[in-house]
Amino acid sequence: MYGEIDQLVFLSTLANSLSNSASPLQTATQTAPAAGITTETAPLGDRHASLINCTALDFIDIKSDLFGQQQEVPRCYGLGDWIEDLQHSRVQAAWLDYAAEPIENAPLSAFVPGGRNWTLLVSGHVSSVSNGGPQTERWAAKWEVDNPEVKGQHFWKVTYGCIEQLPEALPRPKPDLAAISHELRDTLQQGRALAGRLPDDSWLHCFEQALEPLTPGGAISFPEHIDFPLLDAYPEAAQRLFSAAYHGWVFGGLGAWNNQRFTTPRDQMDYNRQLPLLYASLCKAIAAASCTFGMK
Numbered sequence: 001m002y003g004e005i006d007q008l009v010f011l012s013t014l015a016n017s018l019s020n021s022a023s024p025l026q027t028a029t030q031t032a033p034a035a036g037i038t039t040e041t042a043p044l045g046d047r048h049a050s051l052i053n054c055t056a057l058d059f060i061d062i063k064s065d066l067f068g069q070q071q072e073v074p075r076c077y078g079l080g081d082w083i084e085d086l087q088h089s090r091v092q093a094a095w096l097d098y099a100a101e102p103i104e105n106a107p108l109s110a111f112v113p114g115g116r117n118w119t120l121l122v123s124g125h126v127s128s129v130s131n132g133g134p135q136t137e138r139w140a141a142k143w144e145v146d147n148p149e150v151k152g153q154h155f156w157k158v159t160y161g162c163i164e165q166l167p168e169a170l171p172r173p174k175p176d177l178a179a180i181s182h183e184l185r186d187t188l189q190q191g192r193a194l195a196g197r198l199p200d201d202s203w204l205h206c207f208e209q210a211l212e213p214l215t216p217g218g219a220i221s222f223p224e225h226i227d228f229p230l231l232d233a234y235p236e237a238a239q240r241l242f243s244a245a246y247h248g249w250v251f252g253g254l255g256a257w258n259n260q261r262f263t264t265p266r267d268q269m270d271y272n273r274q275l276p277l278l279y280a281s282l283c284k285a286i287a288a289a290s291c292t293f294g295m296k
Contacts, residue, residue: 004141005249005283006226007050007158008096008120009242009290013230015094015122016293018086049227051079055146056157059085059139072161089135091124093172096290097138098283116140117283120160123169134169137162175288177237184241185214187281188248190274191257197267203250203257210248213240222246235296238289245285248278 051057059076076082097119123136139160146155192207212218220236220243222228228246231239250257258275262268 003050004143005118005286007048008118008141009286010048010050010229012094012096012120012290013233013293014083015086015091015120017230017233018083019091019093019124048229049225053155054158055155056159057082058158059160059162061162075162086122086124089122089124091122092169093124094120094122094293095172096287097121098287100280119163121170123171125169133167136166136168136170138164138166172291173288175291177235177241177288177292180285180288181214181237181241181244184244184248184281184285185211187274187278188214188244191248191250191278194262194267194271194274195257197262198260203260206250206257207248210244212247213243230293233293234289235292238292238295241285241289245282245289248282251279 057079058074059082061073061075063071063073065071076085099117099119101117118141120139120141121136122139123134125134140163142159142161144157144159146157188207188210192204192211195201195203195207198204209221213220218240220239222243223246226246228242231242234242252258258279260271262271
């Protein structure tokens with residue numbers, strides 16, 4: 001699993017580490033690229049895999065002017081600034097929220113047309129609100145290609161917009177991890193059964209890896225490109241959900257699991273039915289696990 005969701009998990013973990021006894025994650029300070037760099041824009045740093053190809057990671061407030069027009073107001077330039085903002089806000093908790101249907105409101109529609117399924121919630125005493133006091137902020141991400149004219153490079157400019165502010169410090173949800181694990185295991189087993197009907201067994205191996213952490217005594221591991229800091233700050237049940245979800249994330253572009261074709265109409269019908277269930281189950285597992293930082 002690359003990109004937006006992995007980065008959201010990292011940011012949620014980072015924010016929670018600032019409200020806990022765990023040491024805050026070490027992050028690289030963002031600096032502007034050197035003048036004249038056009039073909040290789042310097043990334044933010046290599047402290048986390050989700051940041052490697054990011055040339056910018058900024059945080060903005062989305063506010064309405066006197067005429068009701070949405071305005072983007074910069075708040076933090078880079079991860080270091082965001083960490084300072086969280087510390088000043090006395091962050092209490094952070095978690096991810098996944099909505100089956102894209103969230104739509106006026107600030108979000110102006111920021112990212114079409115809405116977003118994934119958002120990051122951070123509760124605390126938010127410094128950006130003039131009246132102070134307990135607040136909860138909801139953040140959505142916008143990923144834009146940096147230097148799109150340069151072929152063969154995949155650098156991203158990432159902006160997080162604060163699309164909602166609530167006048168209370170919401171507590172983290174308390175999901176039923178046992179029930180969610182059971183649901184995820186069932187959908188992965190269905191995927192494994194479908195993968196066994198294909199002539200290529202590579203997908204079968206993917207589903208077996210994803211099911212491993214959901215079996216009693218199964219190993220908790222991650223794909224080699226994934227860096228998961230402070231994993232031990234999550235309870236074992238959440239660690240197993242994260243492990244299963246990262247291994248089971250079989251969605252992508254051409255050639256991914258969501259682009260398979262089966263030889264019989266019955267198999268294709270089973271696949272078409274199961275595919276959205278698998279996606280929803282994986283997303284639900286990631287969001288639920290994110291709520292459990294510091295819980296045992």
